[in-house]
Every structure is written in structure tokens, then in C-alpha cells.
Amino acid sequence: MTEIATLRPALPLAPATTAAAAPAAEAEVLPHNIEAEQQLLGAILTNNDVYDRISSLVKAEHFFDPVHQRIFQKAAARILKNALASPVTLKPFFEEDEGLRELGGPAYLVRLAGAAISAFAARDYAQMIYDLAVRRELIALGRDIAAKAAKVDVANEPKEQITEAEQKLYKLGEQGVAERGFQSFLKAVTDAVNVANAAYQRGGGLAGISTGLVDLDKKLGGLHESDLLILAGRPSMGKTSLATNIAFNVAKAYRRGRKPDGSEGAVEGGAVGFFSLEMSAEQLAARILSEASEVPSEQIRRGDMTEGEFRRFVEAAKALENCPLYIDDTPALPISQVAARARRLKRTQGLDLLVIDYLQLLKGSSKGSEQNRVQEVSEITQGLKAIAKELNIPVIALSQLSRQVESREDKRPQLSDLRESGSIEQDADVVMFVYRDEYYKEREKPGDHELEKMAAWQATMEQVHGKAEVIIGKQRHGPIGSVELSFEGRFTRFGNLAKPWQGGGGDVGV
Template identity: 85%
Template sequence: MTEITPIRSGLPQAPGTEGASETAPHNIEAEQQLLGAILTNNDIFDRISSLVRAEHFYEPVHRRIFEVASARIQKNALASPVTIKAFLEDDAGLQELGGAAYLARLAGGAIAAYAARDYAQMIYELAVRRELIALGQDISARAAKLDVASEPKDQIVEAEQRLYQLGEQGVAERGFQSFLKAVTDAVNVANAAYRRDGGLAGISTGLVDLDKKLGGLHPSDLLILAGRPSMGKTSLATNIAFNVAKAYRRGMTADGTEGAVDGGVVGFFSLEMSAEQLAARVLSEAAEVPSEQIRKGDMNEGEFRRFVEAAKALEACPLYIDDTPALPISQVAARARRLKRTHGLDVLMVDYLQLLRGSTKENRVQEVSEITQGLKAIAKELNIPVIALSQLSRQVENRDDKRPQLSDLRESGSIEQDADVVMFVYREEYYKEREKPGEDNLEAMAKWQEVMERCHGKAEVIIGKQRHGPIGTVELSFEGRFTRFGNLARPWQGGSEGF
């Protein structure tokens, strides 16, 4: 075995630590072993390339050796001490270590090629530690420097973002996978859906017919829930949030990690209503006490007892509400990351999209586009479904058939483009109530009563776009007193499905 001469660090010490005995975390021997293994057997590069990059090496000379070797291997050319010597002849750092002889010693000293992945993991982890140190020093330096243009809250958001990005690094890139692997994954998803008895691959909304149409709420999807005022957008969103949080059960997931096996942790950005108002809506539904009675305190003893018991039953529900108004999309992302890190996060809700702020102020269409792209990015980054509520334009009111369409979305281009699913809430009863004829017109009154009887207590969720499934209409029940959507009982079922 050829012994490799230990070398000095090629990086300066961190600022403010001159003369200190400690240097940044590193392992020169691991770097030498990994480089030697690659120069001896180029196939090893394919096993570690998704984990280690040139900048992860502490010694600058090793960084340059890795760059040259990886460039040649990616061109299907041999990378050996002999072939890469010509590209590093003018490298002063390598000459200081012995030039071509050092390259030969690297290859000759590599005795543990089978452990290359372990060396790569160690090099990566030490690089992350150095980045954490540098990030901490940068945060400290920026905080100490008083700059009018740099607000402390902006620095916090930026620091959180950089920390999260650092935490997400090192996950092996997927690249190409065999069809066998893809088929196996598809079968596992189908098996999970089969075992849930409802054909669900995603998280259940608690609404049977909606689940059948959507297949549940899928990770990394952006779902837009739109409607005119008073249609019940917020009510439907709170119903789904409550159903998901109420069903939450933690355990061992299919991939062997611990997480939600049923239901999930829900984050709810309520930009329109306060957290207390939103909680009152959820309690109204759970206790079956009309929300206006809760607001006025107009409850009898039995209703108040049900209200208190519902509050006690729901206090452990993993539903987290943020009611900060006019949030920028960057803050939404930062707060969602923080919630996932501290309590977990399986579903995110935003009520509603037009109340968020983007960085662009001149053009509203561009600002909404930035917001929808930001929400889709959150869904992919955190691997969760994001449900964002949206207002519809007034042109709906000018049509005879007031069922919403994709073209009714405000600033529809970006919303329609970025969303995986677009759903509209529509209640015919709301419009028919306002068309009540005069008492003297008996024929018109009879027709109106017939129509009202047909549409009373019913709502439609119109799926106008679904990237992974069919479009169509789902009928739900709606109890206005409790602001509650439910499963519509069918005549052939002989009773209600329960909610």
C-alpha cells in the first residue's frame, strides 16, 4: 500500500477565528480515499455523483481534481492519474503537493472502493456543517449591519428559506428509473387506495362523492376552490380542513417513515376572517349549533353544553390557523415550512388567493401569476396538497345559467394554468331565493316553490379542470344553519350517509 502524505488545509479559517486552534469541519483522508477510488474505477462516480459535487470538497486541489475527473467521465472518457495529469499541470496547488506523483499516490492508496458511498456521505455532511457555520456568520453579520433597505423580518424569511434549502440538499436525484421500479410504485399507490376501501390514493376530504371524483387530495397538487360571494367557499374549505384534522392518525407509513396514516395536520391561512371566527364555524358544525347563535350568545343550556363538549373534543385537533392579513407569498412559504418542521403539515389551505401579496405591484395580473406559481411551488417543495380559495368575476351574474366556468376566474390565465384542479362551488338555492314572485301570481309562485323544493339544501361542486382525472359535477348537501357541507343521501341508500 502506498501511503498518502497528509496535506494542509487549502481553505482559510472562518472570519473572526484567526489564530484559533479549531478549523472548519473536514476530513482530508476521506476526500483522498474517494478521489483515489474514482481514479481507480470510474464506475464509482455514477454511485456518488447524485450526492457529492465539487464544492463539497474542503481542499481546493481535491475540488479541481474532482471537477476534471467528473468532466471526463461524463464524456465517456477515461479519468485516471495519467489522463487527468495534462489538465492539471499548471495547477500551483497540485504542484505544491507533488504534481503527478500525488495523483498516483491517490489511486495507489485507495483500498476501500466498496466504501465509496460512505466516504461520499461523510464529505457531504461535513460540507453541510461548513455551510451552516457560514450561514450563521452571514446572519450575524447582516443583523449587526444597520441597513434601511434590509428589514429584520425580511432577513428572518431569507434565513429560513436558506436553511430549508440546505436541509433539502443531498437527497439523491431521481434521474432515470427502470420501468419495473415505476410499475412497482404505481402498484403500491393502487394497493394503498384499495386498502382504504374508497379508491383513494390521496387524503380523504370526508365527502364521499368528492373523494370519488378527485381520488382524495394528492401531494404536490394545487387545488383552486372558487365561487361567488355567499356560495360557501370558506364553509367548504373549513369542512374539509376539519374532516382531515379530525381523522388524523399517526403511524408507520408505506415507505417506512413515521407520519400520517389517516387524515393529516392542516395549516389554514385565513386572510379574511379571524382565527376566532373560523374556530366558531368549525364548532358550529361539530356541535350543530347555528353560527349566528354562537356569535350572539343566543343558546339554551343544551346547545351551550354541546358547544363546550365539542370544544373539548376538538382541542387536540391538529388544525393550525394563521389569520395575519395581507401576507406576502414569501411569508406564506416561510410559515408553511416552519409549521412542517415543528408540528408536521399534510394539507395547506389559503382563504383566499386574491388577499395575498406578491412582490410585483405595477401589474395585478403578474402579481396573481407570481402568487399562484408560489403556491404551486409550496405544494411541490413540501410535497403536500395546497387548496387556495379564489373569487370569481361578476360576469357570472349576467348569465341566465349562473354556474361558473373557467373563464369566470379573476386573472384566469395564471390561475387556470398553474392549478392541477379547479373547482367551483354553486348553490342554485341562493339565486332562486332572490327570484321569488309576488304573492298574487299563484302560477309563478307554484313553479317557484317546486324549484325551491328541488334545490333546497343542495350544493354543487363543479370540477372544471382536473389534470389527473375527469371533470364533472359533484352534488353535496348544505345546511346553512351550521355552514356545513355533507354527503348527499341517495333515494336508493335508504338513509343518510352520515357526516
Template identity: 65%
Template sequence: MEQTAAYSPSPDDETHDAYRVPPHNIDAEQALLGAILVNNESYDRVASFLDPIHFFDAVHGRIYEAAAKLITGGHLASPVTLKNFFERDEALAEIGGPAYLARLAGAATTIINAEEYGRTIYDLAIRRELIRVGTDIHNRAYDAPVDDTPSAQILEAEQALYQLAEQGKYEGGFQSFHESLKTAIDMAAEAYKRDGGLSGISTGLRDLDHRLGGLQPSDLIILAGRPSMGKTALATNIAFQAAKAYKAEHHADGTVEAKDGAIVGFFSLEMSAEQLATRLLAEQSGVPSERIRRGNIHEDEFHQLVDAAQQLQSIPLYIDDTGGLTIGTLAARARRLKRQRGLGLLVIDYLQLLAGSGKFGDNRVQEVTQITTGLKALAKELNVPVIALSQLSRQVEAREDKRPQLADLRESGSIEQDADVVMFVFREEYYVSRREPTEGTPEHLQWQEEMERVHGLAECIIGKQRHGPTGTVKLQFQADVTRFSDLDQVHTEGFE
């Protein structure tokens, strides 16, 4: 039976906590141990989530641990086989010695409720841990040194509570193929019903969606390119289109399901929120961002800006422009956003500006490995696609064909390994424009023809994809408003 104090003194009395008994249930602990000692199969029902530390009575925890060692080693755990472990145990001697083991087994009635007993023990252990975390937060706030800021305390408190929330889950382990098959069929059915037949979130670009099937939940998508190729522009385009298309279905139990699009979280480690907003405003209004910043606009363009701003205000796109974030802090903020607002897509601009959570010295490769592993784990944990932008090494510039390859990724080992999809943005126009010959020469005429051929064209090269084919998707790029769009099918088939 769960034991709690019947009387709780006034909160003003700081000594009242000493009279409160932490939540526990000795009867459930005894019932579970008895069931295990009678039938060792009971252990298999609780082994995936219950550990010795979850028992309130330390002796019960040691009995459970000893039984677990015997059972996992292929031996029988019974009062007889456990007797040798506890002959000199002083704590057990106080409650009856080895004979207590026999009493546990003798009092056991059934193993049917073993899992339920285990969950009761586990839940009470989580409650005790919650009390401990709360006490730590309380004491730290009272006695914090000068350099221990409130923001640091809040961040660590959030992390501690989230870790506790993750511990308090029974889910996990094996599931039958029947369940996996049902999930796959449900996903296909949803894709069939959705416009465009996508199983994931639409990028807003028809030909890219055709290749990817949309952005898939739990995928880590690396979007890489050299400076000025348009990585951030493509990421903001995708983020806006996903947020703009967001449609939610509210259920009777209070849960909300995204039927289309997504609530988007955008970590902008390089650009400020205002710069990012200006880009989106330029893209949606058609007024170049340079002219927006200088205020060099006509009256009709001002009305276009107002209309675009009103449309942007209503979309569920949230921007965090804090610089120098660690992967731990980023993960905590993403969890908070999902808890408070919801989250369907996460964008990080860009990966090399993140820091690892720990000390790595000059070992940047090891640090990036922790970052990419953390991003992939976060994508799975939150069950959302994560798009992380990445810089490419300068070796691209040394080749005649400047199209990027997987080997061009900085610290490429972990990035390529952890990513589910790797895409490169490439604009040949950028390179052609920089090798203009002298005007009036035959070479200049040839250069003009080449510029006309590549003007406004971009390529999204899919270098890796776990779920489908690789290849190149051709796009239209309007540089003055940083807008990517589908290429006119008259000129190309859209992808190769």
C-alpha cells in the same frame, strides 16, 4: 485540511472574531481543480451544485470558472489551454503563475473522489455564508433604526436562513426512470392499503374523493365561487376532516410519517380565528353558528358544544388570521409551521386578499401571477397540497345559467395555468330563493316546487384536473351549520 483557530478568546472580547479564520479547505480545492484539469469529466460530477463563489481562494474560483467555460463550450480544459487566461493574473503570479496550473494537474491522483471534494468545498462555503448571515443579524440588531422593528428583523432573518438551507441541498437534477417508476408503485401500494383506496389526503367527502383520488402532494388546488356559495365552508370542512383523520407513525430515526389525514395550516385572511372556530363548532355540534354567537342555546345543545369543543381541541389544525399577508410572508410562515409542527395540507382563504412581494402599481394581473406561481412553487417545495380559495368575476351573474366556468376566474390566466385542480362551488338554491314571486300566484306555486327540488343541494364542479376527469360532484349542504356532506345515493349517483 480544514483550517480553524486553535484558541477562541472570551465572547466578551468583541475583537476576537478578527483572529478567527473562516472555515475552508485549500487541499480539497487544489485536489478538485487538479482532477478537473487531468480529466474534464470530473467537472460533470460537481457542476450541478458547485459555483466559483464557493471557493475560499478567489484564484481557485477563477480557475474553476475558466475551466467550466471551456468544458461547457466543448473545448479541452488543461494547464496549456488555461495558460492564456492567467498570463497577466497578478494574484496567480504570486503563487507561481501559469506553472501553478501544471502543479495542480501534476498533484492530482484520481478523479474518483472529485464529487466528494466538491461537496466539502460547498459545505464549507455554506458555513461561511451562515457566519455572514449571523453577523448581519447581530449588527442589524445592534444598530437598527427606530422604524426597523424586531418582527421585521426576525422575518428577514428567517427568510435568509431558509434560503441558505435551500441552497445547502445537493438534491435535484435528472433521476432514472427506474427511480420514478418505483416512487409511482410505492404511491399505488400506499393507496391500496389505505381506507378508501386514495393516493392523496381524503376530503371527507366520498364522491369528491372518488373523482380526485384525494388531495395530492405538491398540487395547487383552486376552490372558487361567487359570494355565499360556501367556499369557506367547504374549505373548513375539508381542513377539519383531514386534521381529524391524522394518524402518525414514528420511526426509530426520529422522523414522523403521516399514515392518514394531515396536519393542517389554515391562513384565514378574511375571517378571524374566532369566527372560523365558531363555524367549525357549529358544524361539529349541529348547533347553528348564529345561535352560538348570541348564546341562544338549550342545555342539551350546550353539552353538544362542550363535546364538540373537546374533540376540536385535539386535532392538529393551526390557524393564522393575519390580514394583508404577502406571498413571501405566507411562504415563510408555512415553512416555519412545517419545521416546528409538521404540515400535510395548506389552506388559504382567499387568494385575492394576498399581496405580491414587490411593487406592481396598478398591474393586478402581474401581481396575481406572482402569487399563483409562488403558491404552486410552495406546494412543490413543501410537498403538500395547497388549497387556495378564489373569488369569481361578476360576469357569472349576467348569464342565465349561473354555473361558473374557468373563464369566470378573476385574473384567470395565471390562476388557471398554475393550478393542478380547479373546482367551483355552486348552489342553485341561492339564486332560486332570490327570485320569489308574489304569494298566492301560480308562479309562486311553481317557485315553491323549484325550491323543494334544489333545497339543500350543492355542486362541486371540477373544471380542471391534471390527474383525472372533470365533471360535477353533487353534495348536501346544511346552511345553518355550514356543513357539506355526501348526498344520499337514493336520490343521485353522486357525480355525473
């Protein structure tokens, strides 16, 4: 492909660009438009407000000329600090720049600003630069795929190549670059400031998505992008119920708008993907409707409802039919398929939170992992963390606990109780355990003839009834500790526990 025709002649006095340092044949093949890059940079250096209009579309890596990349990066850094970016203020940063020296030194910055026609067309130039960058990436990606496919290797299976290609294509579609590689500390610092600013603007002290459970939000600071959260517990503790409640709360609060970085997306709540490997989509929906309509789930299953309860059930279903909660109940999915389906969902419907119920029901992708379960779980947890980072969303994965919990007197779970715990504990950013003392105390009921023991048991049951604990055993970015929640078993619903000093003394539902 030859170079794209430009909108106007090249800038006067502009010598050959440093891109010419690449082989001539390569420069001919790869589509680019140096004049559009010059026009956009000139518009920014003349009027810094232009940057706000194009910053969500174009990044430094989209420029073809490496010198233009550096000029854009330095200008953006100054503008984000509310400092002026002009040929004069940028000059000190480029005194020793070899690439700029080939173009005439800092005087090139002056020529850029002087030859800029109008800020009005800046968005069009930005779109052109972005489109050409994507075309270059597509060409490079196509060559890479072809080269790998041509190399016949036993270890490099076609299925794995397809998954890898799909992953790179997804990144390209979302971010305009297929391979990120190293990035400057300046960019990393800017991103960190933007995250902190978003949390500050939100005002509630949450840097992430709210779970709908106030005390849990305070401890976690919400669900953070690119975090892997493990939610573990013994059977009947309420793992699935808590995960379903959080997923429902996030989807119910969904509101779309303009985010602080200028892009469109969820400003409250979010779209949720739920991989239910244990229960069917219909069973999971029934649980959510039980919580929303306050009709016990066993009555829904049996169809044993009064007219009023059935009306509430139907009204709840109507109210929630547009909820952005997407359920995939395919059993025994390999981790590569989970990644592929999550990417597809984000591309087509949007995705802000992913829930997997549960981790031990996933399969590894490689054949060798079948013989070694610990190795397979390690591959799965690494894969889940990679999904969280790649899609920039929180991932909640449920996990079973080993039976050794039951043999202890204090049955509160701890990190060592995680099955195949090494990799799970290592890869997770947050590890939480669901614990309900009521479940164990119910099973310690003394005989009716033991009056004293019965009285003591009833007093204990009153204290623990309708309460649950979420024990945070690990948190990479915050404190560990315990959070008390209310639990209504009939509706499989967790809620905020009202404190005695808040008055009322009852449980507050979500």
C-alpha cells in the same frame, strides 16, 4: 475545517478518491469521511437488507465521492426492484465508468465488499455520512449568503435575501440538501413507483389525503402532494364553509405512524395550516364547532343556546382541542411571509395541508406588482405552487369570481369567470367551483298572488334544497365534471349526498 477523523484506516489498496479531482484546498476545507462511505457501501453490497435500514436517512447526493454516489444509486435501484446488488451484478454498469477506472475498475467493488467489517454499524456510518453532507451544504450556503450580502444591488433587497436564505435552510433541514438541481430519471421513476405503491397499499383508490367527502375523493383521488387546488365561487356560495369542512375532516382523521418510505408522519389525515385573511381565528373556530356540535352558527354568535346545545358545544370544543389545525388570521400577508410561516409550521408542528382564504387578499412581495394587479396575482399563484412543491403538500387556495356570472342565465361558473384568471388557471393543478342553485332560486320567488308560478317555484325549491355542486373545471391528473354534495346552511356543513339507490333518501353527514 480539516477532514473528520475516521473510525478506522482506509481500505487496503484503495487509491486516492475522485474527490481529489477537486482543488486540494477545497478537499481540506469540506468535512467528509471516505472510509465511512466505503464501509457503508461494503455493508450494502455484502447484505442488501442493510439498505432498508438506512434508505430513509441517506441518499446518493449525501456521499462526498461522486463514484460512491453512483455506486449507491445503482445498488439502490437494483434493491428496489428486488434484484441482487453485489460486486458481480453491479460490474456491467461500471465497465465504462472513468471515475471507477481511476480507483482500479470494477475490482474496487470487490474490495469494498471484502473489507466491510459488520452490518451492525451501518446505521452509525449512515448518520455520519448524512451529518457531514449537511455540514458541507451549510458551508456552501453560508458562503453563498455572504457573497450575495456583500454585493450591494438595488434590485436585490436584504428582505428578499433573508427569505431566500430561510427557504434554503428549510430545505437543508428537511432533506439534507439545499439545492436539488437535476436528478436522474431513475430516481424520478422510483419516486413515481413509491407513490403508486402507497395508493395501492391504501386500498381505497386514493393517492392523496382524503377530504372526508366520498364523491369528491373519487373524482380527485384525494388531495395530492405538491398540488395547487383553487376553490372558487361567488359570495355566499359556501367557499369558506367547504374549505373549513375539508380542513376539519383532514385534521380530525389525523393519525401518525410509519409511512411506506420508512419515515415517520401522517398515515391518515394530516396536520392542517389555515391562513384566514378574511375571518378571525375565533370566527373560524366557531364555524368548525357549529359543524361538530350541530348548533347553528348564528346562535353561537349571539349566545342564544339552550342548555343542551351549550353542553354539546362545550363537549365538541373539548373533543377537538388536540386537533392538529393551526390558524393564522394575520390580514394582508405578502406571499413571501405565507411561505416562511408555512415552512416554520412544518418544521415545528408538521404540515400536511395548507388552506388560504382567500387568494385575492394576499399581497405580492415586489414593489412593482402594486401598480399591476394581474402581475401581482400571477406572482401570488406562482408562489403558492412553489410552496406546494417545496413543502410537498397540497395547497387549497380560495378565490373570488367576477360579477359576470350574475349576468348570465345559467349561473354555473366556468374558468373564464376567475378574477385575473390567466395566471390562476395556468398555475393551478385543480380548479373547483362551488355552486348552489338554491341560493339563486330563493331570489326568484314569485308573488303570493301568482299561484301557478308559486307552485312551480316550490317544486323547484324542493329539488334543489340542501344540495350543492362542486364543479371541477380543470384537473391536471384526472377527469373534469361535477360532484353533488349535501349542504346544511344552519351548520355551514357540506356532506356526502345519499343516492336514491342507497336507501333512506336522506343526506349523510360527514
